[in-house]
Amino acid sequence: AQKITQTQPGMFVQEKEAVTLDCTYDTSDQSYGLFWYKQPSSGEMIFLIYQGSYDEQNATEGRYSLNFQKARKSANLVISASQLGDSAMYFCAMREGKDSSYKLIFGSGTRLLVRP
């Protein structure tokens, strides 16, 4: 079974509008962390935002917020006031807390295109 599922291969958004990128996850651990990364055409993965499973508030970082719904096992990324520079691939990832696991498990990604 997929641990991280991103069901939107590609999305368009108009400049200055908000957009939500979907991510669902699967784990039996109580302790886990969820991450979003951005990958522009240059190739480097840029960390955007983090949400811990015990965090009671949704994480926010500037124009990025994470809509964390624990019961639904979803961790959607919301980008407000989209900019042309937001056009990129976006990856959702999870680290499970068991066994002091080191690795991040990634989804398949969503390509976002911001239209002027």
Place this chain on the structure above:
Amino acid sequence: DVKVTQSSRYLVKRTGEKVFLECVQDMDHENMFWYRQDPGLGLRLIYFSYDVKMKEKGDIPEGYSVSREKKERFSLILESASTNQTSMYLCASSWEGGQVNEKLFFGSGTQLSVL
């Protein structure tokens, strides 16, 4: 700022060649990782290392090996390159501890084509 440097941005090799992908980080991180990125599959972990000379298999280690002789350097080795190893390879590093909130710092990737 943390810097993770991969030696080549683009690489073209022939089938059967031995290929070395090099990665260097400058922040004294304990952990280093090699991921492979393919369209529709996201990033998949090949190998990681949590200390010098220590290594662990990831999810897709077949056809690859790694070397970590110095803390700052982590090499991915394709013993005999094959066309199905054509891919984007991403190196990453992180602090020690394996905490759930530990983020990875990535290099810019190496796009490898095996002909």
